[in-house]
Amino acid sequence: xxxxxxxxxxxxxxxxxxxxxxxxxxxxxxxxxxxxxxxxxxxxxxxxxxxxxxxxxxxxxxxxxxxxxxxxxxxxxxxxxxxxxxxxxxxxxxxxxxxxxxxxxxxxxxxxxxxxxxxxxxxxxxxxxxxxxxxxxxxxxxxxxxxxxxxxxxxxxxxxxxxxxxxxxxxxxxxxxxxxxxxxxxxxxxxxxxxxxxxxxxxxxxxxxxxxxxxxxxxxxxxxxxxxxxxxxxxxxxxxxxxxxxxxxxxxxxxxxxxxxxxxxxxxxxxxxxxxxxxxxxxxxxxxxxxxxxxxxxxxxxxxxxxxxxxxxxxxxxxxxxxxxxxxxxxxxxxxxxxxxxxxxxxxxxxxxxxxxxxxxxxxxxxxxxxxxxxxxxxxxxxxxxxxxxxxxxxxxxxxxxxxxxxxxxxxxxxxxxxxxxxxxxxxxxxxxxxxxxxxxxxxxxxxxxxxxxxxxxxxxxxxxxxxxxxxxxxxxxxxxxxxxxxxxxxxxxxxxxxxxxxxxxxxxxxxxxxxxxxxxxxxxxxxxxxxxxxxxxxxxxxxxxxxxxxxxxxxxxxxxxxxxxxxxxxxxxxxxxxxxxxxxxxxxxxxxxxxxxxxxxxxxxxxxxxxxxxxxxxxxxxxxxxxxxxxxxxxxxxxxxxxxxxxxxxxxxxxxxxxxxxxxxxxxxxxxxxxxxxxxxxxxxxxxx
Ligand SMILES: [Zn+2]
Numbered sequence: 001x002x003x004x005x006x007x008x009x010x011x012x013x014x015x016x017x018x019x020x021x022x023x024x025x026x027x028x029x030x031x032x033x034x035x036x037x038x039x040x041x042x043x044x045x046x047x048x049x050x051x052x053x054x055x056x057x058x059x060x061x062x063x064x065x066x067x068x069x070x071x072x073x074x075x076x077x078x079x080x081x082x083x084x085x086x087x088x089x090x091x092x093x094x095x096x097x098x099x100x101x102x103x104x105x106x107x108x109x110x111x112x113x114x115x116x117x118x119x120x121x122x123x124x125x126x127x128x129x130x131x132x133x134x135x136x137x138x139x140x141x142x143x144x145x146x147x148x149x150x151x152x153x154x155x156x157x158x159x160x161x162x163x164x165x166x167x168x169x170x171x172x173x174x175x176x177x178x179x180x181x182x183x184x185x186x187x188x189x190x191x192x193x194x195x196x197x198x199x200x201x202x203x204x205x206x207x208x209x210x211x212x213x214x215x216x217x218x219x220x221x222x223x224x225x226x227x228x229x230x231x232x233x234x235x236x237x238x239x240x241x242x243x244x245x246x247x248x249x250x251x252x253x254x255x256x257x258x259x260x261x262x263x264x265x266x267x268x269x270x271x272x273x274x275x276x277x278x279x280x281x282x283x284x285x286x287x288x289x290x291x292x293x294x295x296x297x298x299x300x301x302x303x304x305x306x307x308x309x310x311x312x313x314x315x316x317x318x319x320x321x322x323x324x325x326x327x328x329x330x331x332x333x334x335x336x337x338x339x340x341x342x343x344x345x346x347x348x349x350x351x352x353x354x355x356x357x358x359x360x361x362x363x364x365x366x367x368x369x370x371x372x373x374x375x376x377x378x379x380x381x382x383x384x385x386x387x388x389x390x391x392x393x394x395x396x397x398x399x400x401x402x403x404x405x406x407x408x409x410x411x412x413x414x415x416x417x418x419x420x421x422x423x424x425x426x427x428x429x430x431x432x433x434x435x436x437x438x439x440x441x442x443x444x445x446x447x448x449x450x451x452x453x454x455x456x457x458x459x460x461x462x463x464x465x466x467x468x469x470x471x472x473x474x475x476x477x478x479x480x481x482x483x484x485x486x487x488x489x490x491x492x493x494x495x496x497x498x499x500x501x502x503x504x505x506x507x508x509x510x511x512x513x514x515x516x517x518x519x520x521x522x523x524x525x526x527x528x529x530x531x532x533x534x535x536x537x538x539x540x541x542x543x544x545x546x547x548x549x550x551x552x553x554x555x556x557x558x559x560x561x562x563x564x565x566x567x568x569x570x571x572x573x574x575x576x577x578x579x580x581x582x583x584x585x586x587x588x589x590x591x592x593x594x595x596x597x598x599x600x601x602x603x604x605x606x607x608x609x610x611x612x613x614x615x616x617x618x619x620x621x622x623x624x625x626x627x628x629x630x631x632x633x634x635x636x637x638x639x640x641x642x643x644x645x646x647x648x649x650x651x652x653x654x655x656x657x658x659x660x661x662x663x664x665x666x667x668x669x670x671x672x673x674x675x676x677x678x679x680x681x682x683x684x685x686x687x688x689x690x
Pocket of ligand 1: 045083421422425640
């Protein structure tokens with residue numbers, strides 16, 4: 001049967017797509033009714049103290065010139081000072097209580113299990129478990145209205161490029177949008193990298209704590225056969241879920257069936273590596289192509305197709321880097337990005353826009369988290385390679401912004417580059433001699449990495465100024481600043497010690513980032529009938545609230561208020577056993593700092609850490625390992641999430657003077673609306689700056 005039906009279905013899919021593209025191309029934007037032009041360049045995580053210092057030292061001449069025309073200010077950020085939260089407030093001009101993005105994680109109040117915040121995913125549908133009938137869908141959980149929609153409805157034309165929290169893309173009236181974070185890779189993660197090597201032990205194989213898949217290579221006659229693990233097959237995944245729902249207490253045969261399905265849950269692409277020991281090169285044969293790799297040289301982008309079944313493929317692309325072909329064979333493969341011209345769900349608005357850019361500019365990264373932080377953190381990539389790749393990530397975003405500036409098809413253009421954030425996360429340890437991971441030899445080579453990316457941003461500003469018309473208003477915006485992260489704090493372990501979290505029996509095992517995507521175990525052995533408060537994410541402490549959490553025991557009202565007072569007072573007394581330093585700088589109570597329709601989703605308390613201390617990775621996932629304060633011995637060494645927002649401001653440089661003495665990131669949206677004479681909706685919390 002199936003061949004004919006299948007062909008018809010495939011054909012109709014193709015025709016459908018072609019029609020959709022045709023319609024999208026027709027919708028050209030009308031000419032502008034505005035003469036004023038506004039460009040906002042976002043540099044994620046750019047720190048006002050560093051910018052100030054380096055402007056004074058003459059390292060950032062173009063920033064300085066711009067600031068001299070208008071001004072340079074710290075830009076007050078959100079609670080918590082995190083990119084998703086702050087950029088959502090940037091877009092909407094409202095506090096998190098009105099836009100619902102409090103952290104990069106949310107939790108399920110029924111199961112307490114954490115999940116990535118920002119989006120909700122709906123899997124595709126298949127007829128007979130085979131013929132695609134419903135496309136996968138991604139829905140944003142962000143509430144409130146972004147300024148580009150409000151302004152667009154009034155006729156302002158916009159170009160919105162790689163701003164965090166713009167995936168899935170919104171329909172922008174009179175505008176275009178290329179999605180930024182959290183566009184995932186083909187595995188649905190924030191960037192799963194691959195590392196294949198002959199010198200990996202069986203013990204090291206598998207998933208790393210922070211998003212990598214490691215595989216040992218067995219070489220025979222200089223050839224190794226292995227496989228690339230692609231997206232989970234939605235059909236198999238659905239069968240696993242059905243089995244789990246059908247039998248909550250699975251029998252041995254159910255268990256065997258689930259294990260058999262899990263073994264083939266991920267779509268795999270087999271490939272071979274031919275090792276030329278004499279030339280110290282290797283050739284990868286994959287999907288009918290041969291790619292010759294030289295050590296230390298990142299390959300071009302390679303198209304990769306992952307076949308779900310005969311009818312459905314996921315189109316991806318990755319780069320390969322032969323790290324060693326001398327005594328050992330070591331191959332790195334980047335996270336598989338969605339192809340810009342053929343993503344499984346739209347990553348731009350109109351949906352053809354990402355593909356149009358691809359045809360003009362060639363390959364560019366679509367993954368929201370575009371930099372190689374995870375392989376560096378896991379010790380599978382060195383600093384030199386990380387920095388080379390980071391410059392390319394910067395350039396990928398920059399070329400899109402310059403191309404759209406030249407199109408002249410906008411009144412307001414917003415382009416965000418996140419590389420400054422990533423370089424600070426990873427290289428702070430070589431800038432801060434007091435960091436436990438400071439290494440004088442490495443610092444002599446890479447100690448200026450952060451400054452170099454700030455200078456790249458300064459140079460990019462000069463390029464932008466060459467491309468815009470004279471008189472264009474320019475704002476440089478960052479969403480938060482940065483701190484050294486010298487010591488990690490197990491907040492949940494502290495809550496266990498203080499009796500707020502009650503564990504029955506064994507201490508739960510360590511959590512991995514992959515557990516978030518792969519249905520790992522969370523909160524095992526936590527006795528919810530006696531647990532009053534629990535920590536998750538970057539500094540959020542949730543109460544186990546009756547009527548909200550499925551096994552809640554704390555009553556809203558007086559009991560909750562009393563618990564908030566008691567717990568915040570205790571948190572403020574936390575000290576470092578090593579030297580008695582204060583760990584917690586401030587604790588913010590929900591009702592004091594947030595207001596709006598999503599207030600109920602906020603944590604009861606938000607901890608604001610002192611410089612040097614951050615909540616541990618295990619705390620973010622709800623884990624409670626032994627010990628409370630320990631040295632951060634990871635390369636991920638600078639941070640901002642969970643620090644006190646009052647000491648973590650972002651920055652603003654504008655070539656127009658600003659009327660308000662202490663601007664906030666909530667003020668940008670109303671500033672844009674006022675700039676174009678669009679009336680500011682009453683729900684907006686920020687105030688116009690010009
Ligand atoms: Zn960051």
